[in-house]
Amino acid sequence: MTSPYLIYGANGYTGELIAREAVRRGQHPVLAGRNREAVRSLGSELRLEHRVFVLDDSRAVDEGLKGMTAVLHCAGPFVHTFRPMADACLRAKTHYLDVTGEIDVYEPLAARDAEARAAGVMLLPGVGFDVVPSDCLAAHLKQRLPGATHLFLAFHSVGGLSRGTATTMVENLHRGGLVRRDGMLTAVPAGWRTRRVDFGRGPRTVVSIPWGDVSMAYHSTGIPNIEDYTTATGPLLLAMKTSRLLRPLLANSAVQSFLKRRVRSGAPGPNAEQRARGRTVFWGEVTDEAGGRAASRLYGPEGYTLTTLTALAAVEKVLSGAAPPGFQTPAKAYGPDFVLGVEGVSREDL
Ligand SMILES: NC(=O)c1ccc[n+]([C@@H]2O[C@H](COP(=O)([O-])OP(=O)(O)OC[C@H]3O[C@@H](n4cnc5c(N)ncnc54)[C@H](OP(=O)(O)O)[C@@H]3O)[C@@H](O)[C@H]2O)c1
Numbered sequence: 001m002t003s004p005y006l007i008y009g010a011n012g013y014t015g016e017l018i019a020r021e022a023v024r025r026g027q028h029p030v031l032a033g034r035n036r037e038a039v040r041s042l043g044s045e046l047r048l049e050h051r052v053f054v055l056d057d058s059r060a061v062d063e064g065l066k067g068m069t070a071v072l073h074c075a076g077p078f079v080h081t082f083r084p085m086a087d088a089c090l091r092a093k094t095h096y097l098d099v100t101g102e103i104d105v106y107e108p109l110a111a112r113d114a115e116a117r118a119a120g121v122m123l124l125p126g127v128g129f130d131v132v133p134s135d136c137l138a139a140h141l142k143q144r145l146p147g148a149t150h151l152f153l154a155f156h157s158v159g160g161l162s163r164g165t166a167t168t169m170v171e172n173l174h175r176g177g178l179v180r181r182d183g184m185l186t187a188v189p190a191g192w193r194t195r196r197v198d199f200g201r202g203p204r205t206v207v208s209i210p211w212g213d214v215s216m217a218y219h220s221t222g223i224p225n226i227e228d229y230t231t232a233t234g235p236l237l238l239a240m241k242t243s244r245l246l247r248p249l250l251a252n253s254a255v256q257s258f259l260k261r262r263v264r265s266g267a268p269g270p271n272a273e274q275r276a277r278g279r280t281v282f283w284g285e286v287t288d289e290a291g292g293r294a295a296s297r298l299y300g301p302e303g304y305t306l307t308t309l310t311a312l313a314a315v316e317k318v319l320s321g322a323a324p325p326g327f328q329t330p331a332k333a334y335g336p337d338f339v340l341g342v343e344g345v346s347r348e349d350l
Contacts, residue, residue, distance in 0.1 A: 003319045006030040006051070006068045008085065009075025011038035013162040013269040014099060014128070017308045018074060019046060025312070032064055033075065055081055061088040070318045072127075072311060073098035077168040078105045086123060090115060095122040095323045099311055101130030102168065103178065103185070106215040113327035122323040124333055127314040128307035129157075131212045132330045133282050134228075136339040137298050138217035139331035140347065141286040144294040148286035151221065153213050154206045154229035156199045159278030159302040162269030170259045173243055174250035178210035180218050180226035191240030194232060199281040200297060207232035207240065220331040223286065269304060278302025295350040298339065309342045 007022070009015040010031035022029050023046050032051040033039040043050030053064040055075075065071065065088050075081045078100035086109060089096040098105070109123045116123045126135070134153050142148055161169075177188040188208070196203040211228035218226060249255055270278065282298040300306045310330070317323070317334055324333055331338065339345050 003069040004028075004030060004067055005070040005072060005315055005319065006032050006065065007072045007074060008032045009073065009081075010050075011035050011042055012074055012164055014164060014304060014307060015074035016042060017304060018072065018311055019048070021308050021312060023048070029072070030068065055084040058084065058088065061085065062091060065089065065092045065094050068092070068094045070095040070097060070315060070323070072315055073100075076100055076102075076164055077171055078102050078125075079171070082109070082125070086112070089123075090119050090121055093119055093121055095318050096124065097122075097127050097311070097314055097318065098125045099128035099307055100125050101128070101212040102172075103210065103212060103215040106212060106219075107185075110215075110219060110327045117326040120325045122318070122325055122328055122333070124314060124328045124330070126212055126216055127311045127330060129280070129303040129310070131216045132310035132314070132342075133280070133298050133300055133306065133339050133345065134211075134213050134284070135216050135220050135329050135331045136336045137282050137284040137296060137347070138213060138223070139220050139336035141284050141294055141296055142221040142223060143336060144296070144349070145286045145288055145292050147288040147290070147292065148221070148223050148294075149289055150225040150287045151213075151217060151223040152195075152227050152229070152285045153211070153217065154197045154199075154231075154283045156204065156231045156281045156283075157278070157303050158280070159304070160270035160274055162304065163263050163266060164269075166263040166266075167260055170256055170263060172210070173259075174247045175210070176244070176247070177208055178214050179208065179228075180214045180224065183218070183224040185214060190243045191232075191237060193227070194237070195229065197229065197283050199231075199283055200299075205232045206230060207237055216329045219327070220329040270302065275302045275305050278305070280306060297348045297350060299346050299348075300339075300342070301344040306342070306345075309344070310339065313338070313342050
């Protein structure tokens with residue numbers, strides 16, 4: 001593989017996992033980020049070229065992207081970082097991929113579809129755990145029931161959270177829930193609904209969350225009603241209900257800073273042993289007006305391992321020439337079976 005690509009945020013927990021796996025596969029990505037010492041040190045350990053630039057200097061970003069076929073953007077929370085990177089990618093005619101799960105990134109990128117098509121550039125956010133597996137599952141279910149009007153997705157994850165993921169969650173705690181209703185993103189209370197889902201070991205309670213699919217699966221499938229769920233423990237349900245009352249407090253910048261400091265004092269993310277022990281299961285169901293129903297499950301490795309593998313699978317597609325211009329979702333760009341090419345992933349129709 002000769003086409004050069006750049007990993008921005010390479011010194012972060014997720015960026016570093018991806019960089020190390022890329023090297024294991026014999027690739028030579030350019031590593032980049034804003035932290036000179038951390039990026040230099042990783043670059044020299046992995047014997048990779050490195051570039052240091054900040055995102056609020058557009059000339060520096062243009063310089064940083066020189067000669068790159070694609071960028072795999074790993075610096076989040078992405079709501080603060082995607083715009084300058086996507087702008088620079090459109091100027092440089094470099095394909096943009098990221099590992100965000102943030103709806104506030106997906107929707108503005110979707111709105112730039114025509115601009116990206118005109119530039120011949122692919123904008124493909126969400127190439128990680130959120131949303132490759134669930135997006136591919138949604139597209140698979142749409143194929144099984146083409147007239148589907150409702151899509152329900154749920155995941156069960158065993159593993160831990162990285163500091164970056166927890167920071168992104170802190171920024172969104174006060175925002176309540178979100179579903180897709182009649183094609184529109186619609187606000188609902190936090191922990192709005194629960195239901196029972198069988199991930200393969202008997203029914204479990206799941207609770208609704210504002211997950212990326214309520215945005216992306218609509219772009220992939222056109223199904224107008226979408227709800228996302230995750231397994232609910234007692235404390236999670238209580239925290240969600242309490243957050244309804246504490247919304248103004250959770251939006252307060254001093255409270256957010258306090259919570260982010262707590263996050264930063266923890267471990268960067270699950271260690272190798274925790275990642276090896278972890279696993280994920282995705283469940284999806286579609287229904288139509290005639291009473292039709294289809295359901296499927298997808299099994300995969302732990303979330304950050306999965307993110308590493310799906311992100312590199314997407315990069316490898318791009319470097320082999322598969323980069324349809326415009327705004328893309330993983331399933332739109334590469335089809336429902338894309339995720340089945342990832343090591344450790346399997347699907348079962350129920
Ligand atoms: N959707 C998914 O499935 C998925 C999976 C994994 C991660 N993520 C997301 O990816 C993001 C990173 O996670 P992580 O665990 O790698 O976090 P992390 O360890 O905290 O690393 C964050 C990286 O982003 C960089 N960064 C943050 N803000 C920046 C800014 N304004 N300008 C330039 N660089 C900036 C950091 O640089 P410094 O070191 O200089 O601060 C660091 O390199 C999070 O938003 C997380 O939610 C999503």
